[in-house]
Amino acid sequence: MSGLYIPIDTPDGSRTEHAENLLAPNPGMMTLDGTNTWVIGGEQCVVVDPGPDDEAHLLRVRDHLGDRNVTQILLTHGHVDHSGGARRFAELVGAPVRALDPAHRLGEEGLQDGDVVTVAGVELHVYGTPGHSFDSLCFWLAQDRAMLTGDTVLGRGTTVIAQDGGLGDYLRSLDRLRAAAEELEALALLPGHGPVLPDPLKALDGYIAHRRERLDQIRKAQAAGARTASEVVAIVYADVDRALWPVAEVSVRAQLDYLERL
Numbered sequence: 001m002s003g004l005y006i007p008i009d010t011p012d013g014s015r016t017e018h019a020e021n022l023l024a025p026n027p028g029m030m031t032l033d034g035t036n037t038w039v040i041g042g043e044q045c046v047v048v049d050p051g052p053d054d055e056a057h058l059l060r061v062r063d064h065l066g067d068r069n070v071t072q073i074l075l076t077h078g079h080v081d082h083s084g085g086a087r088r089f090a091e092l093v094g095a096p097v098r099a100l101d102p103a104h105r106l107g108e109e110g111l112q113d114g115d116v117v118t119v120a121g122v123e124l125h126v127y128g129t130p131g132h133s134f135d136s137l138c139f140w141l142a143q144d145r146a147m148l149t150g151d152t153v154l155g156r157g158t159t160v161i162a163q164d165g166g167l168g169d170y171l172r173s174l175d176r177l178r179a180a181a182e183e184l185e186a187l188a189l190l191p192g193h194g195p196v197l198p199d200p201l202k203a204l205d206g207y208i209a210h211r212r213e214r215l216d217q218i219r220k221a222q223a224a225g226a227r228t229a230s231e232v233v234a235i236v237y238a239d240v241d242r243a244l245w246p247v248a249e250v251s252v253r254a255q256l257d258y259l260e261r262l
């Protein structure tokens with residue numbers, strides 16, 4: 001089997017043989033160390049998630065690539081920390097932007113489940129993985145047996161269900177990723193934020209277990225009398241920094257919606 005996962009440590013984090021990470025300088029509570037801009041391929045390459053609209057970062061990526069030719073820019077989803085710099089980066093390198101959401105495309109071509117993007121002999125297989133956002137995609141880098149997960153799975157902590165996402169979809173997407181990781185014998189997850197995850201099944205099982213646990217906690221909080229999302233947060237997230245409560249509330253609302261529809 002070709003394309004073993006080769007963890008090569010760089011100042012921007014680990015990489016694999018055909019996937020290199022250039023970290024954007026936007027660290028934060030939601031973005032961890034910053035957004036991972038992934039460069040896939042060789043002399044011809046594809047850039048996944050140019051990151052926020054940060055001129056210094058976009059120029060750094062362009063300069064890093066030197067003479068290499070960017071054939072396409074792909075977005076894992078439309079959130080601004082991934083897509084905000086796409087238009088400007090497209091201008092800098094003269095490449096189209098492909099995304100599930102037409103609002104984020106530049107050029108004719110969309111991007112959806114089942115598409116295969118080929119560059120420099122490596123293939124990216126597109127998986128539709130709605131949940132974190134309605135337009136989330138993951139990309140299977142076949143040659144390195146690595147899955148680019150965007151915000152669907154992060155390198156640390158857990159993903160929030162954004163207002164444009166949904167928990168039912170998210171749980172189905174996690175199950176689908178887990179099945180794919182097992183079937184394809186994935187060696188690494190390459191997330192949109194945080195470090196590379198070298199044990200995909202363990203990471204995905206952890207995510208799935210965490211979601212089930214949270215749902216159980218919410219059912220218990222409801223049984224204890226909590227009615228609104230903020231009441232649930234005050235119980236379930238009692239031991240969590242209050243600065244995170246507004247974010248938790250979005251996630252709790254998604255879970256309440258999900259439980260209501262069961």
Ligand SMILES: [Zn+2]
Nearest residue numbers: 077079132151
């Ligand atoms: Zn996001």
